Amino acid sequence: MPSICFYFQVHQPFRLRNYSFFDIGQSDSYEDDKLNEEVLNKVSEKCYIKTNRKMLELIQRHQGKFRISYSISGTAIEQFEKYRPDVLQSFIDLANTGCVEFLSETYSHSLSFIHSKDEFQRQVKKHSDVIKKYFNQTPRVFRNTELIFNNELASFIEGMGYDGIVCEGVDRLLGSRTPNFLYNSVNTGKIKLLLKNYRLSDDIAFRFSDRGWKEFPLTIDRYAQWVHSIAGNGDTVNLFMDYETFGEHQWESTGIFNFLDALPAEIMKHPDFNFKTPSEVIDSYPARDTYDAHDFISWADMERDLSAWLSNSMQQEAMKRIYSLESEVKACNDPQILNIWERLQTSDHFYYMCTKFWNDGDVHKYFSPYDSPYDAYLYFMNVFSDLECRVKALRKKSKKEMIRSLKRPSAGSRIIEARVVTSAEELYSH
């Protein structure tokens, strides 16, 4: 009995303002608050509010048989808290139906897994906490930023106690196999992989309103036919996409909401088909084979690899610099500094610096708030420089304070003093 498994990605970055060289050491306001608020309001109106209302309606109409999942980044949640609590509430309402699962991800939608396992774990935990706080769920399934995945991630995530991971079903890894089964990873135990069916996902997410597409306009019965055709050769059709597909990437005028409205009923016309959340899919079906992703894969661009964020020297330099600051940032023990640093890890900053000029370049450009990838790099590095100055100043200050506290006669025991001396020496040995 095959299932349809929907997972929608909800993410908004904190975009940086045009932070110039002359702002370094002068201004600690890095983000374009006005733009961020504007974008969030626009997307809320066009997508989140409307689509959430539709999802709630569909869940109620189908009496719990329509089931979906979301992954909402920590930065998106922070923006909802700040600008649109009504949107956050509408997600909570969806959570309360019991038909919606929330997945786990890195808090700031970062590429931390590639650069720092410590930071990765910290962010996953932080995100998990915020999901628990708002939606009263402890995520069992993990999705990494932009479905970035490799064998190592599977085993690492298994070690963190997760039951499943969502990732891209990449042709070159699947070969003649179908993404419509659960898979195992290499060198792991029980953890299961849910592979995105990119053809059926992209039919909705990208091609729906493409007038040049031979299937345009896509009717719901035609689409349901394609889904039903997997019967007998698949357990789950994983439809993963950006949530902004509804109303933002595909405008309401394309008929996307009518399509969504009719979808559950049309799929369930076939008595064998149902809807399940990722955890339910994992609980219902066995893994049929092994999916071996030695190198990193992702759901981005034609290449389905890391090139959207790490293909040119600017992206690599910016990324290297931001993670090189990790130990200093963490030693500051300053929640605000940590927060800023965490936000600078958001993958979008590096996506804007991409200089690939194929079809994907257009997509990068569409999403970028800057005139060019060069501007994106320039502003980012200026912000980085300012943050670096602040971190250094804080560290210097705390070292001074530590020395002063050593000189002060203390009532504490000798043992404690000796320990402090050791750590101060450690500090200077660096």
Add this chain to the structure above:
Amino acid sequence: MKNSQPKVLMLGWEFPPIINGGLGVACHDLSSAMSELANITMIIPKSSPDFKMKNMNLVGINNLDVNEYGSMESNEKLPFDLKTIPADLNPYYMEEPFQEGKENNSQNSNFSGKVSPFDIDNLYGGDVISKVMQYAEITANLASKMDFDVIHAHDWMTMLAGMKIKQRTGKPLIMHIHSLEVDRSGVDSKGWVYELEKKGMEYADLLIPVSNFTASNIHKYYGISMDKMSVVHNGSNKVKSFKSKRRFKEKTVLFVGRLTRQKGPEKFLDIAAKVLETNPDVRFVMAGVGDYFKSMLEQSAYQHIGNRFHLTGFLNQEKLKYLFSVSDVYCMPSVSEPFGLSAVEAAQFGIPCVISKQSGVAEVLNGSLKFDFWDINKAAGCILNLLHDPILRKKVVEDASENLNNITWDLSAKKIIDAYASRKFI
């Protein structure tokens, strides 16, 4: 203005308020100083009614009646053969891909103009050769009705005009050489502009290169005899220098100029990387725009010095001065720099300069450390020494300050008039 003063017909191209590079500044400052010693008429493509100069007759072609000067067909044959091909030449890079404090450049382009012979707002854009020819035609017609002793043309854009006027009037033609095609495009460039420069300089009676460096280039690459040249270095105007507090703790090394091959931006990058190997606590700031902008960003990232190498984009005067006021060393790694006014400006702000020997300013700014533009190690060493050795730094700055007394436009003006006289032009 006295009647006994020599009458000079000057031909200019860039002029305030339209300034693209050093040429506009130099023409303005020089003619202003010369106007104390001579009776000057300056013809430029565009003058603004708001912009007046003391003791000087400033003629903008945009204010002329085209029927009177523009369409007079001349059947005269020029004393040289120059193929004319309309071309989209762009000798000075104009695009500004990233702008800091963007100025409003779009002044109303048709102010009080009776004629608009060409798109004057963009002197180096579009079909620049046809602009040069139109300027020559109109200027020559205009000059026929004027009284003057010498023709003084600035750079290749006005050479054709100078030649036509000499041909018609027989007056001595002086060519002031601020920059050559071989500086801008490399020694292998042999295009239309090069041909024009060569023919023009051959036809002229006296060349005034802005440095010995340029004089030797003229000799070497254009085959002109040194006897025909009188070197007159540029001067500089006194500026009110000041110091500002740096907003970050790292010392700062500054580069100012168009990001083009001629200015050696990639040398600056290599020097930066070299310095940072020894001392990672230095910031390198590159102010300016040009066709190397993107590649500078990419290369600095590639060399992993993106956190210490900053590009500011286009800067207005105020921001530029601020940069001078917070910088610790000025670096000018030009591959071929006829003069290099920016180094003088840096010296005026009390910043020690590390400059390439392939520059004119190196001849007059003895208080500076010099290197061959290809010698990255030496330049990096000089910068490190200046940053770490306060005694050396003090000495260089003091010597430069001494030099500045002799780098004045008044001195340049006097030398030019002397050159006229020694050649018996006046």
